[in-house]
Amino acid sequence: MKNTQIQIKKMRSAKKQLDLKERNEKQGQQGVASEKADVKMALNLGPGCLPIR
Amino acid sequence: MGFEIRRHNQIIAFKNAGFEPVALHAHNLEVAEISEELWRWMPKVNWSQSGQVAGVMNSPVGLELEAWNQELDPLTEDQFTPPGIRRITLNMTQICNLHCNYCAAGGDGSYGDPITRISIERTIPQLRFLIDKIPEGGAFHITFLGGEPLLYPQGIALIGSYVQEKCKQGKITPSFSITTNGTLLSEENVRILENLQCNITISVDGPGEINDRVRPQKNGESGTLSLLEGLESLAARRKSGAFWGRIGLHGVFSEENMEIKKAYEFYSSLPVDSFEFTYGVTSSDPELSYQYMAQMEEVAALAFAKGRAQELCRIGNFAGFYAALENQIRISNHCGIGKNFLMIDSRNRFFTCPWEVGNNEEMVGQDTFLDKNKLDDYKESLIERNHCHSCWARFLCGGGCNYIHKAKTKLRGQKDTHFCERTRHLVALTVHYFRLQKQHETREEKYEEHTNSN
Numbered sequence: 001m002k003n004t005q006i007q008i009k010k011m012r013s014a015k016k017q018l019d020l021k022e023r024n025e026k027q028g029q030q031g032v033a034s035e036k037a038d039v040k041m042a043l044n045l046g047p048g049c050l051p052i053r
Numbered sequence: 054m055g056f057e058i059r060r061h062n063q064i065i066a067f068k069n070a071g072f073e074p075v076a077l078h079a080h081n082l083e084v085a086e087i088s089e090e091l092w093r094w095m096p097k098v099n100w101s102q103s104g105q106v107a108g109v110m111n112s113p114v115g116l117e118l119e120a121w122n123q124e125l126d127p128l129t130e131d132q133f134t135p136p137g138i139r140r141i142t143l144n145m146t147q148i149c150n151l152h153c154n155y156c157a158a159g160g161d162g163s164y165g166d167p168i169t170r171i172s173i174e175r176t177i178p179q180l181r182f183l184i185d186k187i188p189e190g191g192a193f194h195i196t197f198l199g200g201e202p203l204l205y206p207q208g209i210a211l212i213g214s215y216v217q218e219k220c221k222q223g224k225i226t227p228s229f230s231i232t233t234n235g236t237l238l239s240e241e242n243v244r245i246l247e248n249l250q251c252n253i254t255i256s257v258d259g260p261g262e263i264n265d266r267v268r269p270q271k272n273g274e275s276g277t278l279s280l281l282e283g284l285e286s287l288a289a290r291r292k293s294g295a296f297w298g299r300i301g302l303h304g305v306f307s308e309e310n311m312e313i314k315k316a317y318e319f320y321s322s323l324p325v326d327s328f329e330f331t332y333g334v335t336s337s338d339p340e341l342s343y344q345y346m347a348q349m350e351e352v353a354a355l356a357f358a359k360g361r362a363q364e365l366c367r368i369g370n371f372a373g374f375y376a377a378l379e380n381q382i383r384i385s386n387h388c389g390i391g392k393n394f395l396m397i398d399s400r401n402r403f404f405t406c407p408w409e410v411g412n413n414e415e416m417v418g419q420d421t422f423l424d425k426n427k428l429d430d431y432k433e434s435l436i437e438r439n440h441c442h443s444c445w446a447r448f449l450c451g452g453g454c455n456y457i458h459k460a461k462t463k464l465r466g467q468k469d470t471h472f473c474e475r476t477r478h479l480v481a482l483t484v485h486y487f488r489l490q491k492q493h494e495t496r497e498e499k500y501e502e503h504t505n506s507n
Binding site: 006007008009010011012013014015016019020023 | 076083084085086087088090091114117118121127128378379380381487488491492494
């Protein structure tokens with residue numbers, strides 16, 4: 001079931017976000033999706049935006 | 054204390070009055086804001102509780118938290134400990150010009166065995182023996198300790214200069230630090246430390262009226278005035294660009310003095326880089342432990358209000374936890390005891406820890422002999438040794454101080470519950486301020502983006 005409210009919003013350091021980006025870029029397509037999700041998290045967008053897990 | 058805590062397996066959540074709840078994934082070292090709904094779902098725990106607690110899987114929020122609980126974050130790393138002895142603490146003397154009320158080194162800095170000077174003739178071969186085992190590109194660190202190490206400055210100069218040369222030959226990076234009472238920072242002694250670019254930790258428990266009461270000089274003069282003069286001299290050398298070692302202040306807080314906030318205010322007025330507030334190793338009053346936590350909470354709030362994470366991280370008690378969260382690095386060993394760290398006393402005997410000097414059970418060699426069998430006893434991580442597997446703070450605490458645990462419980466692998474409570478509380482404070490810092494950074498980023506787009 002999808003929650004309407006953000007239940008968990010992770011807070012990574014800028015360095016870890018870069019690590020994540022680099023790691024995901026190496027992993028191809030999957031990386032693109034993850035990177036977008038990570039950018040959303042960094043911008044602190046509103047409800048419905050779940051941070052990358 | 055202002056925090057309420059809740060737990061679901063690997064996830065521990067904190068709520069401070071007036072703030073939204075924040076959670077820590079104990080294995081991944083991820084910090085996350087969580088909803089009030091999720092917070093309410095999580096079972097309550099207390100500070101002394103270390104065992105696993107799980108919520109009942111009867112709601113979507115519970116399932117969502119369980120999904121996070123089961124994740125393994127590929128970005129989380131384990132602390133790297135290179136093999137071999139890379140860090141030693143050296144008792145340059147086992148005598149002191151102070152007579153601190155709470156001294157745990159035999160009451161007078163002597164560990165019950167007053168020795169005026171370590172033998173250079175015996176120390177040089179001992180250091181060569183250790184450095185020869187380090188591969189090219191490695192590092193070697195010496196902390197000069199005592200008694201009061203600056204009662205034998207010529208020894209520091211000789212040993213430092215030998216280690217610099219020896220390391221240069223082996224393409225090893227040397228580094229030095231000293232823990233001193235700061236009363237002997239004469240111009241000549243400052244030059245010796247400057248030649249080694251030695252990081253300096255000065256033991257001082259607060260402003261003069263407190264420090265001179267709990268750390269009196271044997272000659273009756275004010276030690277605080279002497280150390281303030283020494284600090285001025287160090288600050289001048291730094292300003293000139295000749296000295297770039299770090300300068301820190303370190304206080305011990307116990308039955309004799311629990312004025313941590315006053316100490317913080319005093320420390321903040323001095324030209325230094327960092328502070329450390331240590332709970333007295335021999336203190337065992339639960340009320341005192343509670344007072345320590347309450348005052349650390351006040352000090353953290355003062356520091357964060359003054360300069361956010363940068364100021365908070367001038368306090369060593371928080372800096373290590375903060376760095377581990379920032380870099381998501383799991384710490385499995387509170388210190389390098391028996392692994393990459395050893396203590397050498399003024400008789401050139403190896404001990405596992407500075408607090409164990411004189412304890413034959415923890416003596417692991419002498420001169421150029423190291424007892425491999427005794428060291429093997431420390432092969433397992435301190436988390437394993439102290440059975441910390443189910444504690445939520447384990448990968449930030451690293452199993453805690455072996456000496457304190459053993460001193461309080463008299464049993465191997467049994468923990469001092471007050472030490473654990475204090476550590477969990479400091480971790481909770483760090484997570485709280487980590488979250489506030491990240492919120493601030495996000496706001497700044499958004500503001501910058503908004504400004505750039507206009």
